[in-house]
Amino acid sequence: MWALKLYNCELCGSNFVSCTALRYHFQQKHFGKVHCKKCGQEVPGDKLQDHSKSIPHRSTMETHKLNWVNLEERNIMHKATKISKSCRMCCRHFGTILSRENHERQEHHFTANKRAQMSTGFSPHNMLECKGSQELQRFADKKIHPASGSQRAACVAEIDAFLQLIQGCFPVPISRVIQGGSYVKGTDTQGCSEIDIVLLSDVFGSVKHSKKQLREGLEALRENLKRTSQGNRILMGTRTSLSLRFNYLCTESLHSHSFEIMAYYDVLGPTPSTDLKLHLYRKLYLCNDSDEAQLCALALLPYQVDFIKASIVRVKELIRLMIHWFKTSFANPTEENKFRRLPSSYAVELLTIHIWERAEKPLFFSLVQGMRAVLKLLVRYAEIDIVWHSHYHRKFPIFVKVNQKHTRPFILDPVNPTVNVCDTCNAWDEVAHVARCSLLKPLFSRVRAEPPWLFTSDW
Template structure:
């Protein structure tokens, strides 16, 4: 029995128009948000005494996948305060505390939270009368000294220490941004639609939210397997993504043969015995499903499979042929 998975209005017949009208932020809003982020960065440069080597701006704002009313931003501060990954680990708490103290003196910010577990400061900033989430991540610029793409960043001793590897992960967020940002607009619109679907089931049902980057990676996988066409049929794309998610606990996205930049020999050495599996295409040492792969959370993927199956049975997708279903 269907459980009324009306992620779009029942009268909707054009998903492209729905995405443009209901899901896509205006250019004016995005420009205002970027201006706000630029002001935040200048504040950090002038008020924290940090040795900022360079700044990378990310989040859905820069990837081009944000939903209306839910745009978020990430600011990565590459600091010369850190001399190595180990040094970054030793100094991170002090650096986060310094940033937190200074941000508390800013106007039009709220909900400032230091998160040592993720080496970040999260906060909300006021943009055009509404509050939006921003995450600030200080990092050591490991790619400035070891420019190898993706998995090869972990070919040194850092790979043997899971905690240090997590510190390295922030440093390659720039590659994650560069993977998504250049994609065709229609691919990013499909990502918007799946984000909307994800939020819809979270609001209607007691399930955890899939991370934005996990969703975007699954969409990217489906699109690449289908031939990477620029002219994306949104309905067929949505059907394909839902077909992938119906696999539930058998989901297996390993990226073999997808990216020349990733050393296939190194990739084969990585052991991920547990399904479901969605490897980070930039960091194939990381199974992005792991946070919900243990204990009772195994049921999560069964629920996702059920919701995806029901979605494909909705009138707007029922008679649609997926790309690779």
């Protein structure tokens, strides 16, 4: 039997059985439209100027005052935004990754040499210069691990007090608070502490998911926090439609925490039934509004946190090392490639846990061997295909449909079968290049796979 030839639209990825059908689709959906360089959306050419004026100005923040310098790239761990199919240079969106890569080569001359120049940026005296496991451990204890003892206790007390202040400044009554981020999961580092706060209120359930009410509530919180005695320790980030982002300076240890605050109503409640969770999965799968899907997915944040927290202490050490590697091994984006997005910290956590599971979950292991295994897999990113079934069955219809259509790399959120967390990155080829260069550094010089990491010998 002859295979049916399909004609693919490079702009949106839709398939058609004839060239005529593809031409008709283009005329109806894309003809006369141009891509806005600020937001990546298609808009009529004669309305581009008015559309550009309607987009809020993205002002540059004085992030050099704080330790956390990537406030603009805070990870949103909920609804995947298909960033993987957007251009690194102009943020134009495509239907397939192949068409996006063709565009980057043809329009921006993004060659292999250019990619190498724009991706690699090893910081001086980084951990890859360590020679052996003992030196790496000393480096991690001094430079990567968060404060401990009385200093950590003071930080925890201060953050708890600040969370109470946030709740008091919110303009409507709060029924429940959900917390997430690396600070809560125990994977934070000295220079990278994320705290995600979800304020749940019954008020938002009675306004039929009005995003206007949510924005007004977060804007009121923003202004109220600035007027408090803690206002001079808060550096507000660029406004977004669904969240409030800022850095908070912790005076006890003179470091900062990156906050992201969102609000919604309690979709699942504190103790949801299995049927209620399955109903939420169906709602997320069928939802056409990405904002609403992201808000509904907030209810799954506690399960994401529990999945990471369940890892042993040694795995969390390895996660910290990998997050630090991402922070210190890549060149900072320039004006030319400002739309480049690296994998989220959540994707790094899941990838590291998967590697540990591949090694049959050893309680004690070499961090050098663990890092080497993760980097080896990143080099072969096109083969990444990771799925867990602790929250949904293999025959669950939504999982089956998502799994049939997935593209690689593929890491399915262990608590949300509708989201591939790899979709938040559009630079996996750069990740592979930097991982390949890292494996040539002194830390991995002459290192060979040892039990239980022998499965990496073929990589």
